[in-house]
Amino acid sequence: MLINIIGAGKLGKSLGRLIAQSGFAQIGSVFNTTQLTANKSCEFIGQGIACAKLSDINSADVTFITTPDDKIAEICFQLVQLNKLQPKNIIVHCSGSLSSDILSAAKAINCMTASLHPIRSFVDPNLSVQQFHGTFCAIECEPAIFPNLSALVTAIGGQVLQISKETKSLYHAGMVIASNYLVTLFDLALKCLIATGISLEQAKPVIASLMESSLQNLTENLPAKALTGPIKRGDNITIEKHIEALSGEAELLSFYKMMGRLTIENLTTHSPELKNKLLATLQHL
Numbered sequence: 001m002l003i004n005i006i007g008a009g010k011l012g013k014s015l016g017r018l019i020a021q022s023g024f025a026q027i028g029s030v031f032n033t034t035q036l037t038a039n040k041s042c043e044f045i046g047q048g049i050a051c052a053k054l055s056d057i058n059s060a061d062v063t064f065i066t067t068p069d070d071k072i073a074e075i076c077f078q079l080v081q082l083n084k085l086q087p088k089n090i091i092v093h094c095s096g097s098l099s100s101d102i103l104s105a106a107k108a109i110n111c112m113t114a115s116l117h118p119i120r121s122f123v124d125p126n127l128s129v130q131q132f133h134g135t136f137c138a139i140e141c142e143p144a145i146f147p148n149l150s151a152l153v154t155a156i157g158g159q160v161l162q163i164s165k166e167t168k169s170l171y172h173a174g175m176v177i178a179s180n181y182l183v184t185l186f187d188l189a190l191k192c193l194i195a196t197g198i199s200l201e202q203a204k205p206v207i208a209s210l211m212e213s214s215l216q217n218l219t220e221n222l223p224a225k226a227l228t229g230p231i232k233r234g235d236n237i238t239i240e241k242h243i244e245a246l247s248g249e250a251e252l253l254s255f256y257k258m259m260g261r262l263t264i265e266n267l268t269t270h271s272p273e274l275k276n277k278l279l280a281t282l283q284h285l
């Protein structure tokens, strides 16, 4: 099987190297914005022919468009215009937020279209390749090519998660909450510790270590079981003290109260009386 890569940046290079190393397929043409970066990408991948123009690429069984999201539709359209795609070729993009509908130009000439979103942050391709094993990849595609793409993901060491086109935005919102908002949570906790006089250097590893232990609990248990702390214990006095301590920080306080209410409602099994008491504490201004 021959696989082309259009846009071999952080993700494209990593995928290219993983595919080449696996022996599952051969990397064919590699195209970037410049010949220089295409050459460097091929060097990193260890395979592939760097192309100076999109019109220079050869057709392949599978084409990955791993450019920035806002270029995917345009590249797909150009590939069709340049006659680089044949019916039954598989065209894949890796955006987490877009569905395979963005590849409609290829679908119109009877190509098979897919989105394949590796659920990992790719920053340094060397590190990403080393750490890829076990990474979940969310695949949304026509049923006929799901086995092919699953086999590819498995061959490079990934794990398959099948998702649907219709619910892709909901899926992606969940991934953003899990990844991006974890960073926001970290930042808010950091602000609290720094406000106590603890230095940034001291505070960072403390929060990271606490978050790691919570994540470990969550890996082994359902959220309600993994929960610890004052809400789990029904400790209203401690919650009141937190509210008092945060009283000078309006945004942080309103966030604390909102998260507290969600925690009580979704993750505790307290009696209705205790739940109402805790909720009342978290409701007043």
Ligand SMILES: NC(=O)c1ccc[n+]([C@@H]2O[C@H](COP(=O)([O-])OP(=O)(O)OC[C@H]3O[C@@H](n4cnc5c(N)ncnc54)[C@H](OP(=O)(O)O)[C@@H]3O)[C@@H](O)[C@H]2O)c1
Pocket: 006, 007, 008, 009, 010, 011, 012, 031, 032, 033, 034, 037, 038, 066, 067, 068, 069, 071, 075, 093, 094, 095, 096, 117, 118, 119, 120, 121, 122, 123
């Ligand atoms: N990075 C992640 O953590 C991650 C994770 C999951 C999914 N994704 C998805 O993966 C895709 C790529 O993201 P990325 O982070 O790898 O981006 P990136 O590092 O910016 O790489 C984009 C690549 O596309 C090339 N490019 C830009 N415009 C082009 C064009 N018009 N024609 C040909 N090549 C073009 C760039 O080439 P030059 O270097 O020559 O400009 C660069 O090599 C996106 O769809 C993104 O949503 C990324």
